Structures are given as C-alpha cells and as structure tokens.
Amino acid sequence: MPRATFTFPAGFLWGTATAAHQVEGNNLNNDWWAWEQQEGRILNGDRSGRASDWWAGRWREDFDRAHETYQNAHRLSVEWSRIQPEPDRWDENALDRYRQMLLGLKERNMMAMVTLHHFTNPLWLVEMGGWENEAVVDLFAAYSRRVVQALGSHCNFWITINEPNVLMTGGYVGGDFPPGKKDLKTGLKVLSNLLKGHAAAYQAIHEVQSEAQVGVAHHWRGFLPANKNPFTFHKKNLYDKVFNESFPQALVTGKFDAALLKENVPQAKNTQDFMGLNYYTRELIRFELGKRTEKLSERPFPKDAELSESGTLANDPEGFKACIKWARQFGKPIYITENGVDDSKDDFRRKYLLQHLHAMWHMINHNIPIKGYFHWTLVDNFEWERGWTQKFGLWGLDPATQLRTRRKSADLYSEVCRTNSITSETVEKYCPEVYNRIYPV
Numbered sequence: 419m420p421r422a423t424f425t426f427p428a429g430f431l432w433g434t435a436t437a438a439h440q441v442e443g444n445n446l447n448n449d450w451w452a453w454e455q456q457e458g459r460i461l462n463g464d465r466s467g468r469a470s471d472w473w474a475g476r477w478r479e480d481f482d483r484a485h486e487t488y489q490n491a492h493r494l495s496v497e498w499s500r501i502q503p504e505p506d507r508w509d510e511n512a513l514d515r516y517r518q519m520l521l522g523l524k525e526r527n528m529m530a531m532v533t534l535h536h537f538t539n540p541l542w543l544v545e546m547g548g549w550e551n552e553a554v555v556d557l558f559a560a561y562s563r564r565v566v567q568a569l570g571s572h573c574n575f576w577i578t579i580n581e582p583n584v585l586m587t588g589g590y591v592g593g594d595f596p597p598g599k600k601d602l603k604t605g606l607k608v609l610s611n612l613l614k615g616h617a618a619a620y621q622a623i624h625e626v627q628s629e630a631q632v633g634v635a636h637h638w639r640g641f642l643p644a645n646k647n648p649f650t651f652h653k654k655n656l657y658d659k660v661f662n663e664s665f666p667q668a669l670v671t672g673k674f675d676a677a678l679l680k681e682n683v684p685q686a687k688n689t690q691d692f693m694g695l696n697y698y699t700r701e702l703i704r705f706e707l708g709k710r711t712e713k714l715s716e717r718p719f720p721k722d723a724e725l726s727e728s729g730t731l732a733n734d735p736e737g738f739k740a741c742i743k744w745a746r747q748f749g750k751p752i753y754i755t756e757n758g759v760d761d762s763k764d765d766f767r768r769k770y771l772l773q774h775l776h777a778m779w780h781m782i783n784h785n786i787p788i789k790g791y792f793h794w795t796l797v798d799n800f801e802w803e804r805g806w807t808q809k810f811g812l813w814g815l816d817p818a819t820q821l822r823t824r825r826k827s828a829d830l831y832s833e834v835c836r837t838n839s840i841t842s843e844t845v846e847k848y849c850p851e852v853y854n855r856i857y858p859v
C-alpha cells in the first residue's frame with residue numbers, strides 16, 4: 419500500500435469560519451431576525467434564537483475547542499446592527515465585547531480574521547432601502563472605519579463583505595434571503611453598490627491601519643454544462659460572468675461588467691490585498707425551454723455525484739482545484755475562507771474534508787500561494803433560510819440545550835492542524851474509504 423505525507427507550508431493558517439448572526443443569538447436589530455419572524459421564510463419555521471449562544475459568552479468554550487484541536491486561526495464576523503444600533507450611535511459595549519473575543523483568540527495564539535458584513539443589515543439601514551440605496555456606500559465605510567479604530571490593535575486581517583454574489587442572488591433572484599425580491603435588475607444595482615461599499619471600506623480601513631490586509635470572501639461556484647445545447651453554454655457563461663467573475667474582476671480593473679449592468683467603478687481598482695475563496699461545490703447548468711429556474715429539490719448534479727445529506731452539495735474536490743486555479747490569475751495570496759459540508763452523521767464530511775484538503779495541497783504544490791484554510795464551521799449553527807436543518811459543524815449542537823457533541827471530523831481536522839500535514843495514518847484511521855483516492859496504486 420503506498421504511503422506518503424503531504425506537508426503544508428510552514429506558518430499555514432488552520433481554522434474555522436463563523437458568522438455573527440449564525441452563532442451569537444438574539445440579534446434582534448437586523449433584517450434576518452425580522453425575516454425569521456415571517457411565516458414560511460425559514461425551513462421548519464426555525465429561528466436563530468440563542469444560536470450557538472456566543473453573545474452570552476459561549477465563544478469562550480468554543481474557542482477552547484478550536485485551540486485544543488490545534489487550530490491557529492479563526493474567522494468571525496462582527497454585527498453591524500449591534501455596533502451601530504442607530505444611525506447616530508455607536509455601541510461601545512458591543513465593541514468591547516468583540517474586543518474581548520479578539521483578545522480571547524490572542525490568548526489562545528490564534529490569528530483573527532474579521533468579516534465586517536456577513537449577510538445581515540441593521541433595520542435602520544433596511545428602512546432606507548438597504549443596499550439598493552447608494553447612500554449605504556458611505557455608511558458602510560464609516561462603520562468599517564469605526565470597527566477598525568476600535569479593534570485594530572487586535573486584528574489586521576479584514577474581510578469587508580462576505581459573498582456579495584450570494585447576498586445578491588439570495589435577496590434578489592431566488593428571493594429566499596431578505597428582502598425576498600425576484601428582480602435581477604435591482605439585484606445588479608445592489609451588487610454594484612456592494613462593490614462601491616467594499617472599495618470605500620478598503621480605503622477607510624487602510625487610512626486607519628496602514629498594515630491592514632483587506633479582501634472579500636468570494637463564493638466561487640463551478641458551473642458545468644449539462645449538455646451540448648448552445649443555449650446551455652450561453653447560460654453557463656452568463657452565470658460565470660455574473661456570479662463568479664463580475665465582482666472579483668472589478669477589484670482589479672475598476673470595471674464592473676455583469677452583462678446586464680456595466681459600470682465604471684474606478685475606485686474599486688486594486689482594492690484587494692488577498693483573495694478570500696469560499697468553495698462548496700460545482701453544479702450542472704442546463705437550459706430548458708419554458709423552464710425559468712431550477713427548484714432546490716431538483717438540484718442539478720452529475721448522476722454519479724456523491725451528494726451531502728441535504729442533497730445540496732456534491733463532494734467534488736476537482737471543482738475545488740478548478741476554483742483555486744481560477745483564483746491564481748489575481749496574483750494575490752489566497753485564503754480559503756470557507757469550505758465544508760452538511761452532514762449530521764459525519765461520514766460524508768470526513769471524506770469531503772480529506773479530499774478537499776488533499777486537493778488544496780496539490781494546488782499549493784503547483785506553486786499557488788494558498789496561505790490558510792478556514793473550515794465551515796466549528797459548531798453547528800443557524801443556516802439562514804435552511805434554519806437548523808443543515809449540520810455543518812465539527813461539533814454538533816443541540817440549540818435547545820446548547821449541548822455540543824464532538825464529531826470524528828473534529829479529531830481528523832485536529833490531526834491535520836497538529837501535524838500541518840495529511841499523513842497515511844490519518845487517512846487510514848479516520849477515513850479508510852478514501853485511501854485509494856488519496857493514495858492511488
């Protein structure tokens with residue numbers, strides 16, 4: 419049986435990623451909380467409630483979990499509606515609580531990466547039209563400036579916006595995120611405002627902190643043509659252009675080109691110090707006459723695809739390689755800011771995790787400068803419109819009792835983080851099913 423150790427570069431960052439609304443609990447003052455109160459918005463009528471109870475202090479025990487399993491970094495987000503509960507008021511207590519969290523990471527020798535915007539908006543902003551109203555650009559920059567002034571002595575690693583493309587499609591194409599519209603034209607305007615907001619925040623952050631490293635967590639999704647129909651190719655190219663390309667290309671060129679909306683945004687040119695990548699899956703794109711949108715229940719994947727528990731993600735490490743190869747063109751250091759899978763039983767996750775880490779190792783050995791990996795996620799959390807139905811955690815969570823249960827994947831990931839490598843012993847011990855895939859004969 420072939421044996422080998424795949425070693426990662428010295429100083430590689432290993433962590434998990436979380437987002438405020440999904441873990442803190444009681445985020446009463448944002449659009450998602452309001453959305454959860456509306457009937458039919460969230461699967462099972464679930465609500466974020468106490469979430470993983472971080473605001474009440476459970477971040478401490480969860481950071482311990484991360485630290486004890488040899489993670490040396492953590493990506494978390496701060497909640498705009500807590501820090502700026504009203505347009506003319508900063509909440510120093512909220513900032514202080516985040517300061518404690520960042521200190522908590524420091525004490526555990528974990529590097530912090532902070533996201534300023536992860537899907538949620540303060541209610542006062544929503545009343546003004548949210549990201550549809552260009553006034554948001556300056557407001558977001560002012561908020562970012564305030565956060566960096568307050569927390570900059572504990573962090574210099576910032577993500578302005580998480581997945582602008584998902585925020586846009588969720589809120590304006592699928593309609594399963596607030597504001598629940600199906601209006602692509604407005605959605606593209608929102609995407610362009612997110613770009614302007616990012617650019618303004620990028621400048622503001624660098625004004626406050628010259629050594630800051632600033633990026634975006636970009637969701638890259640692989641789109642594969644399902645057939646040879648030229649309309650299918652056309653549709654695939656359109657998805658690539660709008661979803662995968664428009665935002666990150668504008669960060670280089672200052673030209674926003676989302677097919678149906680083109681704009682010069684010169685202030686966005688050269689506004690990323692690193693590339694953050696969120697990768698989960700690839701999927702098939704198919705054009706069918708008379709059928710406008712795919713339903714979640716008919717998610718298109720190749721026939722032989724291994725699908726996650728909910729059937730919404732495929733175990734497709736080749737797609738991860740394609741994503742990383744694509745990102746190489748930007749010539750920046752790359753951080754995998756999210757990657758993971760829903761699996762309450764935790765057998766699928768172990769396969770997915772090992773194969774994706776192995777794919778990432780391959781890409782590093784093609785001289786692609788990947789500097790860190792943040793698994794989604796540490797402890798099960800509130801998964802947006804899917805409520806509590808999807809379990810992405812290395813630890814399981816019962817939100818009612820707040821009881822955490824360690825999954826085998828936590829041990830597997832711990833071995834990788836501890837040794838900074840994938841060893842044949844680790845694969846054999848935690849996931850012998852994929853041994854032949856990782857060590858083919």
Ligand code: BGC
Nearest residue numbers: 437580581584637756794801
């Ligand atoms: C989002 C996370 C989310 C994860 C898994 C990503 O698109 O950034 O907030 O929980 O996917 O669904």
